[in-house]
Amino acid sequence: MVTANGTAEARKALPVYSARHRLVEVVKTSPCLVLVGETGSGKTTQVPRLLLEAGLAAGGAIACTQPRRIAAVTVAQRVANEMGCKLGSQVGYCVRFDDRTGPDTRIKYMTDGMLLREALLDPLLQRYKVVILDEAHERTVATDVLLGLLKAAAAGRPEGDLRLVVMSATLDTQKLTAYFQGSQAAYIAGRQYPVQVMYTPAPEESYVDAAITTALQIHCEEGPGDVLVFLTGQDEIEACERLLTDRAASLPPDPARLSLCVLPLYAALPPEAQLRVFERAAPGSRRVVLATNIAETSVTVPGVRFVVDSGMVKARAYSPRLGADCLQVVPVSQAQARQRSGRAGREGPGKAFRLYTEAAFAKLAPSTAPEILRTNLSSVVLQLKALGVRDVLGFDFLDPPPAPALVRSLELLLALGALTREGDLAHPIGTSLARLPVDPMFGRVLMASAELGCSEEALAVIAMASTDPVFQFPREKREEAAAAHARFASREGDHLTALAVFQRFVAQPRKQAAAWCREGFLNARSLAKARDIHAQLRGHFQALGLRLASCGDDATPLRQALVMGLFSHAARRQPGGTYRVLATGQDVALHPSSALARAGGARSGVPAVDAVVFGELVRTTRTYARDVTAIDINWLPQLVPNFFARAAAAGG
DNA sequence: GGACAGGGC
Structure with missing residues (x-):
């Protein structure tokens, strides 16, 4: 795979080196360098090496963070090659499940989340003399927390002992230089071809139709080059794929025209x-790639000269009203639209077709809000507490999250037992939850499972809840897939269904696992990830001294453990068949993919369940609860008396 | 009656 900043060999030209004296000078003399490096500038490979060669890592190492694992891995490999050393010696990388560093490692490429984890054990990050936050413009939650942490760490260490470099692809340096006192900004040029941007003259009724029409128009009227179409999700892409293929087949024959190859x-x-x-178009053919925003940053599609931008994206956002994360289709930001258009100019001058008017573009948000402003903050707040930050509302964020969102997270952590009434980290629940690499709600399920004697099952359930969805529904084989999935279905809900899938998956001989997944319409990659997470969680679990035990075939303790973590996601059935979330009063529906969604139907022969807990909400045509487990409503006041005391007292 | 944006520990 090609990374976001995957600099083509030809473009490894040396704009960074031409500025090297100035860069090194700034890093030596000021506490923080804010470095704007355009696409193709080579900053990621060259800046850490420059600083190492200038002796700035003396007595320690250089950390260079990336938002994505694949970037950390591939860049480390390339830099090690360029420096003529073995990966893991002087240059290494460290990402989840894969640490390729050694005692001699001086340049360590790592994910931002990994450095944040390291900070929990060493808040001043003493082993590093230089920390480089790369791709800072992406504003991941981990990068944002690290910005504040590094500012504090630099102040907590002797002057000049920790040097910071914040590297960004955008020109908005003022905010960062104002944030890091005494910092200086520098700029290094990259290489990007011009892209001509076109808008629709009038708003489109359907961006899917418009995307198909535009792609065909490009195909019939424009010169060679592949087309990259940005859409919002799998379903939409599959529908588009069929329509585009059909309509291309019915074009009037033209021997001069290229053949069309549609790829999702x-x-x-x-x-x-x-x-x-990644395979270039065959001679005489043109590729049309229908992509989600994976093609914005994570994957660079070669050969693209034309971009079609629907202007929409599916994004996760925290809804304070719903008290949960929510996945929905929303308009892109201007920065995102520019990023998409830029994908047409990687290999030569390109064209971008925006399926909205110029006036509509002007009304878009200038940039995507940093994730930390629109996400569930309970993990962040817990981590800050574990780092010794007592006043989380007063923490020096580059962009402070809304106070009510922070307060909600503090309240949830208090209800989970992770914080004391004074707001300090509670032992052992808070300290343990901070160490477990899962959402605090899930961590609480694990701790409860140790008490309730079902931790073997809970570890599998939480590992499954932490991976991507495993059931696949190919449109042409829906019934076959549904029948295959039905083998795992549990009347008690999706967590137990997931447990059955996981147990059967790990029982497969490795060699047969892929075929077993294919035949069962299961996503092998998701399951492999669940297996890795399971192993990691189990390790943490034992390190924390928690008890491993199995509840066998009796799922009751497991469902009770789920209640003890997910109680804020408890919901009760209403006469109309919807479920009312007890904590917020919001009505939600069970997701059609849920094992419980069919219960209660006239033909199901199974009564609808009275009360549930759910993992997350998804907002499409309605608000749906996903990953749902049936519970006994009476467990709530018994197992979580503090949270449900009022409801119980009121007779609820 | 409807489904699984993308990352990360």
Whole structure:
């Protein structure tokens, strides 16, 4: 795979080196360098090496963070090659499940989340003399927390002992230089071809129709080059794929025209299908790649000269009203639209077709809000508490999250038992939850399972809840897939269904696992990830001294453990068949993919369940609860008396 | 009656 900043060999030209004296000078003399490096500037490979060669890592190492694992891995490999050393010696990388560093490692490429985890054990990050936050413009939650942490760490260490470099692809340096006192900004040029941007003259009724029409228009009227179409999700892409193929087949024959090859691209696509987008178009053919925002940053599709931008994106956002994360289709930001258009100019001058008017573009948000402003903050707040930050509302964020969102997280952590009434980290629940690499609600389920004697099952359930969805529904084989999935279905809900899938998966001999997944319409990649997470969680679990035990065939303790973590996601059935979330009063429906969604139907022969807990909400045509487990409503006041005391007292 | 944006520990 090609990374976001995957600099083509030809473009490894040396704009960074031409500025090297100035860069090194700034890092030596000021506490923080804010470095704007355009696409193709080579900053990621060259800046850490420059600083190492200038002796700035003396007595320690250089950390260079990336938002994505694949970037950390591939860049480390390339830099090690360029420096003529073995990966893991002087240059290494460290990402989840894969640490390729050694005692001699001086340049360590790592994910931002990994550095944040390291900070929990060493808040001043003493082993590093230089920390580089790369791709800072992406504003991941981990990068945002690290910005505040590094500012504090630099102040807590002797002057000049920790040097910071914040590298960003955008020109908005003022905010960062104002944030890091005494910092200086520098700029290094990259290489990007011009892209001509076109808008529709009038608003489109359907961006899917418009995307198909535009792609065909490009195909019939424009010169050679592949087309990259940005859409919102798997379903939409599959529908588009069929329509586009049909309409291309019914074009009037023209011997001069290239043949058309339509390719889907989204994260859940099987790896072998994903690899097809890296194969250049065959002679005499043109590729049209239908992609989600995976093609904005994570995957660079070669050969693209034309971009079609629907202007929409599916995004996760925290809804304070619903008290949960919510996945929905929303308009892109201007920065995102520019990023999409830029994908047409990687190999030569390109054209971008925006399926909205110029006036509509002007009304879009200038940039996507940093994730930390629109996400569930309970993990962040817990981590800050574990780092010794007592006043989380007063923490020096580059962009402070709304106070009510922070307060809600503090309240949830208090209800989970992770914080004391004074707001300090509670032992052992808070300290343990901070160490477990899962959402605090899930961590609480694990701790409860140790008490209730069902931790073997809970570890599997939480590992499954932490991976991508495993059931696949190919449109042409829906019934076959549904029948295959039905083998795992549990009347008690999706967590137990997931447990059954996981147990059967790990029981397969490794060699047969892939075929078993294929036949069962299961996503092998998701399951492999669940297996890795399971192993990691089990390790943490034992390190924390928690008890491993199995509840066998009696799922009651497991469902009770789920209640003890997910109680804020408890909901009760209403006369109309919807479920009312007890904590917020919101009505939600069970997701059609849920094992419980069919219960209560006239033909199901199974009564609808009275009360549930759910993992998350998804907002499409309605608000749906996903990952749902049936519970006994009486467990709530028994198992979580503090949270449900009022409801119980009121007779609820 | 409807489904699984993308990352990360």
